[in-house]
Amino acid sequence: xxxxxxxxxxxxxxxxxxxxxxxxxxxxxxxxxxxxxxxxxxxxxxxxxxxxxxxxxxxxxxxxxxxxxxxxxxxxxxxxxxxxxxxxxxxxxxxxxxxxxxxxxxxxxxxxxxxxxxxxxxxxxxxxxxxxxxxxxxxxxxxxxxxxxxxxxxxxxxxxxxxxxxxxxxxxxxxxxxxxxxxxxxxxxxxxxxxxxxxxxxxxxxxxxxxxxxxxxxxxxxxxxxxxxxxxxxxxxxxxxxxxxxxxxxxxxxxxxxxxxxxxxxxxxxxxxxxx
Amino acid sequence: xxxxxxxxxxxxxxxxxxxxxxxxxxxxxxxxxxxxxxxxxxxxxxxxxxxxxxxxxxxxxxxxxxxxxxxxxxxxxxxxxxxxxxxxxxxxxxxxxxxxxxxxxxxxxxxxxxxxxxxxxxxxxxxxxxxxxxxxxxxxxxxxxxxxxxxxxxxxxxxxxxxxxxxxxxxxxxxxxxxxxxxxxxxxxxxxxxxxxxxxxxxxxxxxxxxxxxxxxxxxxxxxxxxxxxxxxxxxxxxxxxxxxxxxxxxxxxxxxxxxxxxxxxxxxxxxxxxx
Amino acid sequence: xxxxxxxxxxxxxxxxxxxxxxxxxxxxxxxxxxxxxxxxxxxxxxxxxxxxxxxxxxxxxxxxxxxxxxxxxxxxxxxxxxxxxxxxxxxxxxxxxxxxxxxxxxxxxxxxxxxxxxxxxxxxxxxxxxxxxxxxxxxxxxxxxxxxxxxxxxxxxxxxxxxxxxxxxxxxxxxxxxxxxxxxxxxxxxxxxxxxxxxxxxxxxxxxxxxxxxxxxxxxxxxxxxxxxxxxxxxxxxxxxxxxxxxxxxxxxxxxxxxxxxxxxxxxxxxxxxxx
Numbered sequence: 001x002x003x004x005x006x007x008x009x010x011x012x013x014x015x016x017x018x019x020x021x022x023x024x025x026x027x028x029x030x031x032x033x034x035x036x037x038x039x040x041x042x043x044x045x046x047x048x049x050x051x052x053x054x055x056x057x058x059x060x061x062x063x064x065x066x067x068x069x070x071x072x073x074x075x076x077x078x079x080x081x082x083x084x085x086x087x088x089x090x091x092x093x094x095x096x097x098x099x100x101x102x103x104x105x106x107x108x109x110x111x112x113x114x115x116x117x118x119x120x121x122x123x124x125x126x127x128x129x130x131x132x133x134x135x136x137x138x139x140x141x142x143x144x145x146x147x148x149x150x151x152x153x154x155x156x157x158x159x160x161x162x163x164x165x166x167x168x169x170x171x172x173x174x175x176x177x178x179x180x181x182x183x184x185x186x187x188x189x190x191x192x193x194x195x196x197x198x199x200x201x202x203x204x205x206x207x208x209x210x211x212x213x214x215x216x217x218x219x220x221x222x223x224x225x226x227x228x229x230x231x232x233x234x235x236x237x238x239x240x241x242x243x244x245x246x247x248x249x250x251x252x253x254x255x256x257x258x259x260x261x262x263x264x265x266x267x268x269x270x271x272x273x274x275x276x
Numbered sequence: 277x278x279x280x281x282x283x284x285x286x287x288x289x290x291x292x293x294x295x296x297x298x299x300x301x302x303x304x305x306x307x308x309x310x311x312x313x314x315x316x317x318x319x320x321x322x323x324x325x326x327x328x329x330x331x332x333x334x335x336x337x338x339x340x341x342x343x344x345x346x347x348x349x350x351x352x353x354x355x356x357x358x359x360x361x362x363x364x365x366x367x368x369x370x371x372x373x374x375x376x377x378x379x380x381x382x383x384x385x386x387x388x389x390x391x392x393x394x395x396x397x398x399x400x401x402x403x404x405x406x407x408x409x410x411x412x413x414x415x416x417x418x419x420x421x422x423x424x425x426x427x428x429x430x431x432x433x434x435x436x437x438x439x440x441x442x443x444x445x446x447x448x449x450x451x452x453x454x455x456x457x458x459x460x461x462x463x464x465x466x467x468x469x470x471x472x473x474x475x476x477x478x479x480x481x482x483x484x485x486x487x488x489x490x491x492x493x494x495x496x497x498x499x500x501x502x503x504x505x506x507x508x509x510x511x512x513x514x515x516x517x518x519x520x521x522x523x524x525x526x527x528x529x530x531x532x533x534x535x536x537x538x539x540x541x542x543x544x545x546x547x548x549x550x551x552x
Numbered sequence: 553x554x555x556x557x558x559x560x561x562x563x564x565x566x567x568x569x570x571x572x573x574x575x576x577x578x579x580x581x582x583x584x585x586x587x588x589x590x591x592x593x594x595x596x597x598x599x600x601x602x603x604x605x606x607x608x609x610x611x612x613x614x615x616x617x618x619x620x621x622x623x624x625x626x627x628x629x630x631x632x633x634x635x636x637x638x639x640x641x642x643x644x645x646x647x648x649x650x651x652x653x654x655x656x657x658x659x660x661x662x663x664x665x666x667x668x669x670x671x672x673x674x675x676x677x678x679x680x681x682x683x684x685x686x687x688x689x690x691x692x693x694x695x696x697x698x699x700x701x702x703x704x705x706x707x708x709x710x711x712x713x714x715x716x717x718x719x720x721x722x723x724x725x726x727x728x729x730x731x732x733x734x735x736x737x738x739x740x741x742x743x744x745x746x747x748x749x750x751x752x753x754x755x756x757x758x759x760x761x762x763x764x765x766x767x768x769x770x771x772x773x774x775x776x777x778x779x780x781x782x783x784x785x786x787x788x789x790x791x792x793x794x795x796x797x798x799x800x801x802x803x804x805x806x807x808x809x810x811x812x813x814x815x816x817x818x819x820x821x822x823x824x825x826x827x828x
Binding site: 312313314315316317318354355356357358384387388389390391425426427428477478479480481522523524525526527529530 | 596606607608614618805806807812
Binding site for chain 3: 261
């Protein structure tokens with residue numbers, strides 16, 4: 001992919017991933033997850049595997065209170081309802097007032113008008129990071145006809161990068177575009193993660209769990225750009241380890257949780273060396 | 277079981293299952309799943325394992341839009357709510373207008389009045405296939421006191437066959453009755469699937485995932501009778517493979533996803549030969 | 553931990569656990585689970601692994617009807633909504649009228665005002681057992697500032713024991729406090745379960761599944777104190793077996809279901825002997 005000259009461009013740092021993983025394990029951040037019914041269990045298990053403390057609180061009666069005490073908030077638009085939309089609004093407001101970092105995962109935005117409008121509204125609440133697939137990011141950035149196919153992207157991450165950087169700059173946020181290569185940008189810099197495996201797309205919720213891991217990482221690392229890149233590195237290196245120990249998507253999902261739990265510095269360094 | 281003389285009766289075809297599986301893998305149909313909170317993740321993983329593209333959209337604000345663009349729709353009554361009932365009505369209407377095949381999985385119908393009435397209403401929307409356990413199918417067919425015990429059947433599939441065939445004929449649909457032997461009928465013909473294993477009843481959502489697989493198969497095979505039989509064959513052969521590689525329901529569920537992912541023509545032919 | 557002299561105090565009985573496990577397997581109690589979206593699938597799989605028959609019915613239109621026919625009811629406050637609150641009220645009322653034992657799992661009570669108030673209200677419906685972590689039990693018992701951190705406890709089970717016993721006595725119920733050591737008390741007696749493993753806290757829903765297993769056990773054992781202790785013994789012994797066969801939380805969760813399915817008398821006796 002051609003990176004526009006105005007951005008500084010670098011590969012993901014093993015040091016950052018190692019430091020963030022250590023922060024997750026020693027500090028165990030409380031992550032308020034507002035996510036979808038498909039992936040809630042897997043998301044919680046990914047967070048627990050790295051030492052974070054997930055709690056799913058999704059009703060309008062409690063979401064603001066909880067966002068104010070959590071260390072980070074995840075807002076994933078996978079399975080919306082009017083009640084959940086209200087709860088998310090309240091949580092985003094409360095997170096803003098409390099200075100709690102929050103992450104927007106705009107699942108299937110562009111493909112369905114209701115959530116596309118809601119995602120646009122949420123952008124005003126200044127997420128620390130937006131994490132999505134290329135179609136979702138292009139749609140959020142206002143590109144017409146960028147809509148993916150259901151929850152899947154119809155374009156690649158490199159194609160979305162320029163628009164992702166412009167979106168990050170315009171909204172004062174960090175944008176993480178998932179794909180065969182992941183790009184994370186704050187509008188000035190672009191960090192690139194080349195680790196990972198196609199099997200990640202054969203298990204539901206791996207992308208959604210990445211959104212949650214980005215939120216958790218924002219609680220232990222001040223720079224959202226670094227946090228999102230470290231989270232992506234941690235998950236994709238664990239995925240490479242898991243692929244070696246599995247024969248299909250069932251055993252891969254199990255091995256991914258094990259790999260996150262046992263991931264160490266040496267493994268991260270080795271996989272990043274091979275990827276570069 | 278005694279099959280009434282008026283039906284032609286045949287075992288499942290390995291050729292059909294192989295062709296449908298190939299269709300799923302090469303075309304990756306987009307399956308709009310409206311299902312229950314218990315099995316949503318497992319259902320998505322079963323669909324991903326065979327190459328389909330699942331998306332769970334369950335709110336009244338989006339369900340009609342999505343049903344119109346999906347390749348197939350699943351309506352599973354497991355965990356209903358008034359909002360979800362509205363969303364399902366809209367999706368079924370939209371699927372009808374768009375000519376999208378949709379599958380009804382009448383979970384626990386007969387046991388609870390609210391869903392029994394709603395299922396009867398949905399029948400007017402002409403599902404391509406109804407997939408259920410014997411108690412559910414008998415209840416849908418109007419047999420009093422057929423109700424199962426919670427989500428489980430209290431009768432066997434052979435007992436329900438005559439009524440299933442009559443229901444299929446009356447409603448112009450295909451009915452798939454799950455059990456130790458699975459029967460699939462369009463009212464004129466009966467196809468029989470003898471593969472499978474009791475362990476399938478020890479993991480939540482295997483039956484529900486079959487409903488989703490039937491929906492996916494309807495997107496790549498024009499005959500609902502053939503599609504439902506092929507889906508049942510694919511899942512039950514994979515289950516036989518998985519049982520050989522597992523020691524209990526935990527490892528079975530994992531192995532089932534792996535087996536679906538790696539399933540090939542030879543394995544399907546071998547297992548059908550042994551079963552017949 | 554110092555046990556107040558007024559309570560009789562004993563370790564868990566292997567005989568009780570073996571008898572209850574046998575009851576679950578031979579009678580297959582129908583367990584009406586009203587639980588949260590994170591753990592619904594895992595909870596169902598735990599119940600299926602021991603031979604019980606789970607069904608999740610959570611809407612206000614059906615919950616009373618189903619509570620009246622189920623053998624036991626679980627009310628878990630993990631992911632509440634106004635509609636689910638109404639459904640739970642109706643289920644608890646119907647269970648009371650029908651004499652169906654029901655179990656309260658007060659997830660995150662104390663940490664959030666809405667559910668704290670609702671849990672206090674539910675106590676009037678006389679649950680057979682309350683199962684929670686120490687922070688939740690202390691909060692239910694009216695201890696100010698006992699609130700945990702999200703869904704996790706910030707205190708240990710021994711600290712909560714005196715208050716748990718007083719709560720049990722005041723409300724005419726049994727209280728099960730989960731922790732490194734589990735204490736189960738009806739206000740007069742205290743039973744203690746020392747089996748288990750820290751890995752149980754690294755998989756989402758193990759505590760919630762214990763609540764469901766307690767409910768199932770109440771359907772096959774008249775004494776809630778014995779039922780709750782047996783359920784805790786069964787799950788914690790299975791956890792010890794599973795830890796030996798796993799390398800992280802992913803494989804542990806899988807092995808836990810397998811271990812529940814294959815658990816036998818000899819294994820229960822051996823693990824209790826080592827623990828005492």
